[in-house]
Amino acid sequence: MKMKIFSLPTFLISLHLLIFLITFPRVYSSSRTIYVPELFLQCLDTQPADPGSPNSNAAVIPTDSSFSTNLMSAVRNLRFASASTRKPEAIVAAVTETHIRATISCCKLLNLELKVRSGGHDYEGFSYTSPVPFVILDMYNFHKVDINLEDETVWIQSGASLGELYYNIAKTSKVHAFPAGVCPKVGAGGHFSGGGFGNLMRKYGLSVDNIIDAQIMDADGKVYRDRRSMGEDVFWAIRGGGGGSYGVILAWKLKLVRVPENVTVFKLERTVQEGAIDLVYKWQHVAPVIDKDLFIRLEIKPVYRNTSECKTRTINVSFIGMFLGEPKRLLNIMNQSFPELDLKEPDCMVKKWIDSVVFWAEYPENQPLEILLKRISVNEYYWKRTSDFVQTPISKQGIARIFQTMIYHSPLPRRVWMQWNPWGGRMAEIASDETPFVHRAGNVFMIEHFMNWYAPGEKLEEEFMAISRSFKKAMAPFVSKNPREAFLNYRDVDIGITTPGYNATVEGAKVYGEKYFKGNYLRLVQVKAGFDPTNFFRSQQGIPVPA
Incomplete structure (x- = not known):
């Protein structure tokens, strides 16, 4: 217009x-x-x-x-x-x-x-x-998705959801996808500007590794229609450095990736009594180096077993897999590299890529694809999320200790749980300064920590937040150090914030800046100083400008 x-x-x-x-x-x-x-x-x-x-x-x-x-x-x-x-x-x-x-x-x-x-x-x-x-x-109304299969690109406005992106790709092609998160309701604007990871990352890297252009409005209302006009430094900064620290992202240009017409997914569950500790130990050594077409996430949760003999608490580990290929090749890979998991052909589910999106989102089977377009949730709850990076495989004794700590921190109805996501593959091939997302080679996997509760109340919130923080503290011996790294998309105020008014100094903001970006932090500050020198776009964990 x-x-x-x-x-x-x-x-x-x-x-x-x-x-x-x-x-x-x-x-x-x-x-x-x-x-x-x-x-x-x-x-x-x-x-x-x-x-x-x-x-x-x-x-x-x-x-x-x-x-x-x-x-x-x-x-x-x-x-x-x-x-x-x-x-x-x-x-x-x-x-x-x-x-x-x-x-x-x-x-x-x-x-x-x-x-x-x-x-x-x-x-x-x-x-x-x-x-x-x-x-x-x-930005809800800015949700146009424009796909060009001739050059295999997409212009997507920042208010579109990942579900809208996936739905439109599937309506256009059976053999194209885009590497991003598994939650369809997430908005593209924030997801991409923080890095954006998902189950295609070992094959194709993060979302930001497949973004080739963008549009942004600055604090003076000027619109930059492409990376050339905004400058390569700004284009570098908004792909993982938090676009909201620089301007209003209007749209992203994505490079689509190729996927087979059929992919294979699986989900196997094992408890401690069924050898989960040994399997998790082996997973650390296998999942980051196995075939790039295979991504195996761990979901680790305390469970309560009520048998005729006794009531016990244990840990259940789900091995959730995404494989870009047919079951036969997957089984050959698993039998050679991870036979202990004992994956069988009946465990393998063959799906179109878009149907695997529904599977990973944990939507009911046989739902129409239009479910991916749903934006509003009715079952939201109270939660705290944090992240960690693991750079050295954890010993079996360490895994057992973590499991015992999880059980200790999870008396009914409380429950802390985790997801472990393997790195390696394409993630280890991209330099740590190619984008602001610094957590590349040298990381074995990333942890996302979860704590949910379902009733309001200040005292209840204090109790659950204290449990979450206590468990995070107990994980310190097993994760990255100096700094203890964190993922920007999983914002966490506990690692540090600026004071109200946001008169943050470059030195003061290092408390979170170096945990999110390590050596890329000061480069982000330099870009900020040139593009938003008055610090109009600010937040409690924003990129500051020099005094």
Whole structure:
């Protein structure tokens, strides 16, 4: 849509707004929330607008009946849905780039923090919470997926979900895919800007390793339509360094990858009594070096066995596999490299690639593919997630100790559990500074730690959070050190944050910056200084600018 040229000179628009700000009732402390939302709407209407699409029409404020529905539609973690959580002054569900530009301008003029939300799966709620007054820019309506099979590329807007991406690929081709996460409801904007990993990573690397172009709007509302115009340094930074620290990502250009028409998946479960400790020990030595076409995730959970003889607690390990090929070749590979798992032909499920997406998402069998287009969840709960990287295989004694610690931290109804995801393959072939995602060669696997609970309450939250932190502390001897590395897509405030107001120093932000990015952190700071020198795009774990 072509933007209408505004007839009034820009300086007169600014003068009009300045007069409005001066004459508007002054806003202090507790009265602030009464006036700022209306002030923000007034500001939007002073900005250039597209014909027939006033900027304020895209916004809702707390007094609107639809405000709560809009806010909660992408709140995945109910820890951040409590009455005490600060609410935004407004939510702008942008339909055009002009809406985005106006939102940026008014946040600057009113000194409001801008939070960009594409899916809402960020683990600490950074896209929809803040300790200071803020506005949510919801990219939900920016969800176009444009596939070009001639050059095997896709332009995807940042508000599209992974499910929408996978669905559109499958509707176009049976032999193409894209390496990204297994949760279809995740928004592409945040997933890709943090790195993006999934079950194709050992064959094709991360999402960012297959992104070839992007579009971004900066703090002045200027749009850069390709990597050439934004500069290779900015294009490098937003692919794994957190795009929200630099601007509003509008769209990504992806390079599709080839997959067989049929793939094979499996899920085998073993308890400690069935040799799980020995199998997990062997998995560490096999999964990162086995054929690149094979990805085997471990899901490790405490379970409670109630037999006629006794009630016991044990650990159950699920071996969940994704193989880019037919069962015959998979069984040959497993019999040679991992015969102890005893994978049999009846365990193997042959599926189209898109059906394997449904399998990994744990959706019911035989669901129509349209289930991948579902964005809104109705069964969200309370949770804490963290991450770790393992660089030396853990001994059998260490595995047994971890299992015992998990059981200790999981009295009913509490339960800590983990996923272990193997590295190796393509991940070990890409240099650690090719993108900001630094966790490459030298890592055996990545751990995601889970703690879920299903009832509200401050005391209950304190109890579960304490258990989660205690277990994470107990894992310290087995994971990376100096720094203890962490994955940006799995945000964790416990590793460090900046103070409210975000006047972070480069040195102070190292507390989290070096854990997420190691040696790439200072390069991200340099890019930030050139592209967003006023630090408009900021957060509690954002990239700072030099003083």
